[in-house]
Amino acid sequence: MQDRRTFGKLSAAVAATMAFGRHASAADEIVIGYHGPMTGPASWVGLGGRDGALMALGEINAAGGVNGRMIRMISYDDAGKASEAEAVAKKMIESDKVFAILGGGISNVAIVVAEEAHRGKVPYMNGSGASPKIMDLKSRWTFSGATIDVRDIAENAAIFIGDYLKVKKVAVMNGADEFSQSLSDNVVRLIKDRYGIETLTRQRYNPGETDFSSQLLAVKQSNPEYILMFGLYVEAARAVRQSRELGIKTPIKGDTSMMNLGFLTVAGAAAEGMIAEYLPLYFNGDTAKDMVEFESRYKKLFPSYPVDRPNYVDVYNYGNMYAFAEGMKRAGKDLTRKGLVEALETLNNYQAADTWPKAVNLIQPLTFTESHNGNRRLSFFRVTNGAFKPIADFKVPVPSTKFPQNASLNW
Amino acid sequence: MELVPQLIVSGIAAGSLYALVAIGLVLIYKATDIVNFAQGESVTVGAYMGWLCITQFRLPYFVAVVLVLAGSALVGMIVERVAYRPLLKSPPFTVILATLAVGLIIKNAIRLVWQDTPRTISGVFSAEPIEIGSVLITPERLAIMFTVALVVALLVLFFRFSKLGKAMRATAQSQEAASLMGISVPGIFSKTWALGSALGGLAGVLIAPLVGINTELGAVLVPGFVAAVVGGFTSIPGAIVGGILVGVLENLGGVFISSSFKQVVPFVVLITVLMVLPTGLFGKPLRKAV
Incomplete structure (x- = not known):
């Protein structure tokens, strides 16, 4: 019964986060914009990224939100095309006035959105783009979370x-x-x-x-x-x-x-x-406790999930949304965009369950204390x-690439 | 050079599917003067129908193929009745736009229901290659080639000997004369769309076990269209030759020029053929009385 009530609360919270079309950001809520290809050949990226983020959001809101404020997400289909992504980014920043943007986009699209986010001074969490061009923009507003640079x-x-x-x-x-x-x-x-x-x-x-x-x-x-x-x-x-x-x-x-x-x-x-x-720690169907729990909650939340879901982008953005929420929590009640960026830069070897008891750890620990490239490891x-x-008998060392240090990034 | 026989056989296997799409385009064009840009979506619809029959309703593959043929034909008739017949007297450009719109509607309707998630069905023939001389081919690809050949043979017999086939040929030659002979031209249009869609659906259910099913399967329209144009757009043998030519040349171009150039090859062939033979390989010159 307890489970059913908890699930009911979670579903209601997710439903609230999916209330598309509302524009203004109310005092009691924080509006996050989301973009990703939800149609076309790469739609599994955008849909996965959206649903993983929504799942985390539901859990975060069910746990009381961030410093008493609920998070709401507005989702847009960028069709995996740079031209559409630019329009979507402009709409989120100028018309919806979102507080921050989470991406579920492929690289060519993430580059464009990162540029727009930099211009609009809006924090941007690149959800799944791995192109070097994204972080080579040297924008202090852009973070790469679970995904790693190519x-x-x-x-x-x-x-x-x-x-x-x-x-x-x-x-x-x-x-x-x-x-x-x-x-x-x-x-x-x-x-x-x-x-x-x-x-x-x-x-x-x-x-x-x-x-x-x-x-x-x-x-x-x-x-x-x-x-x-x-x-x-x-x-x-x-x-x-x-x-x-x-x-x-x-x-x-x-x-x-x-x-x-x-x-x-x-x-x-x-x-x-x-x-x-x-990049995630486990693949679908793994018997690790966190993966079993994640899949169980996912299937309850999205009962008609397709055959290839949850996929790794679901998992990335589940973790990325928690990182975003943690940053907002650390930024305090007087939340500003700059405050969020500075708070995210304090995450060190961070896993969601460290501070959110209901969360499960599925992605590699995130560290933004030195650079905005939060994760650098792969598993095989x-x-x-x-x-x-x-493949348990091989562990890759941390790569040698030197990414720009936080202090050298441009506001 | 030792690759050439394998490249040709693999090209024929791929080309036979392009040919099936091309035949669907040709049939509809001959009877109605409409280039059906939604023919690719007929392939997609057929693949999804096959998936529904086999995985959701647990029907055997061959039963699914029969149901796909019938279901695709029905979809073709409905689309003709709803979307194209009201535009019968409109300029050709309007109707072509309507076919593009129908294609988009079908593709997005499928996305709404099943998203773009790929699915698959199991065919009945083995995917293990067998060696014939220096060439490898799988029984399932051989089965597709055989099926396409069988369909073509049946179509030839249908058009030559059946009353309906003769009526379709008559309508293709002159709608006015066919009408004067007591043939219901709208009825023939409807049946032609049904046949064209059924061929597209058949291509879909045949290709599905090999490449999976998603909403982008309709992209096979492009090589199918090139095949139809190369073949003359009014000729069924031309569509077959065009399809096989495109399949083989894609393969040869992909290896001997560059893999990046592979998909450009058919268009180079298309332009070359149209420059030398403006009516295509098997097309007849259009004569208009003035």
Whole structure:
């Protein structure tokens, strides 16, 4: 009964946070703007980011909000397009006058929103964009939470390929999108410079592509020890499936995008043995206490959740929203945007459950005391019996990239 | 060069699906003079129907295929009746815009219900490759190629020997003459849209086990459209040749030029064909009495 009442309170709180269309920020509430692609091929990013944030928001509001004020979230679909993201950001800042913005957008969109947030002096938590261009803006208003900069992803991946896989010849297949292109460029350079690993061929594919035989046959002909695959997961899953159809038995290593139930659904048995990297601590279905609790609450809140959800972006923004709320709490009752930024910069090795008893810890601990890149680590997983299982015998050291220190960022 | 046979066979496998989409476009265009830009969404609808039948209603794959054919045909008839028939006397540009709108409506309606989350269905044929000479191909891709060939053969028989097929051909040649011969032109339009949609739906349910199902499946319209234009847009054999040509050239271009260039190749072919043969490979020159 207690559970039912708690869930009722949580649902009501989430419903309140989803009350779209209200504009003015009342004295008893804090309005957060959210953007992400909720339609189109990358909609799983935007929808996941929105729902993870809403779940955290429901819990935060059910626990009394932040310093007595409720948080409300206004969500906008940016369709994964920079032009639409710019309009959405302007609307949130100038018309809705949101207090802060949380992103669930892909990199090309996050860059645009970060620029607008800087111009409008609005705190922006980049939820899932990994392009270096986001943090290279050197804006004091922009934070990267659970997600990590592509340079860090690349270094984590390069160390794994060099030290764990210990291969000398690879073939690369990457999507034509900004994230995949940028990440694959960095990994190819790093594995060559640090380990002398030769990239025998690089093949590109486009979003929405359904036939990969030409790229895969070019890869097959190059006879690599490993195939490194980068790209949005639907296309990658199709390519992995088709690789086995073409008799390619070479093992495949994917990237963060492929850690997704939808990937496993489409790739099917062809994904068995494949390796991919991940930012959250656990993958869906993991038996760790926090993950079991998260999935249980998620399924109650979103009973008709789709097959590939909750995905990692749900998890990112669940953690990011808690970090935002913690910053607001630390900024005190006289909450200002600048105060929020300065309070976020005090988070050190922070996990949500440290200060919010109902929260569960799913993302790597966040530290903003030195730079605005809160997380820098990845974990590696292998598909075993149809599920991603952690590779326990390898832990990547903190990457070497030096990000701008907080004091050097521009207001 | 040892890759060439494999590239050609894989290209034919991909191209046979483009051909199916192209045939749907050609049938509707021949009968109604409308280029149906919603044909890609017929593919999407077919895939989702197949998914519903197999995973939600637990029906066997072959039963699902039959239901998809019937369901897609019904959707085609309804769309024709609701969206296109009222525009029968409108300029062609208006109707083309209407097809674009219908495509968007269908895609977004699916998104509203199921979001963009990918889904999949299991086919009945193995995805394990078999070796034929130096070429690998899976039974499920062979089954698709066989199905497309069977459909084409049935269409040829249908148009040559059935009363309805003859009426469709008559309407395609001259709506006025067909009407004078007692053929209900609106009725033929309706049945043509049903047939075109059914072919799109069939493509969807065939491709779904291989590539999964999401709302972007309709993107197959682009190579299908190129195939239809290359083939002449009024010719079913042209659509088949065009589809296979596009599939094969995509593959060859992807390997021997660049993977980045892969999707540009069909358009280069399209422009080249239209410059040399403005009516396409199998199209007949349009003659107008003045």
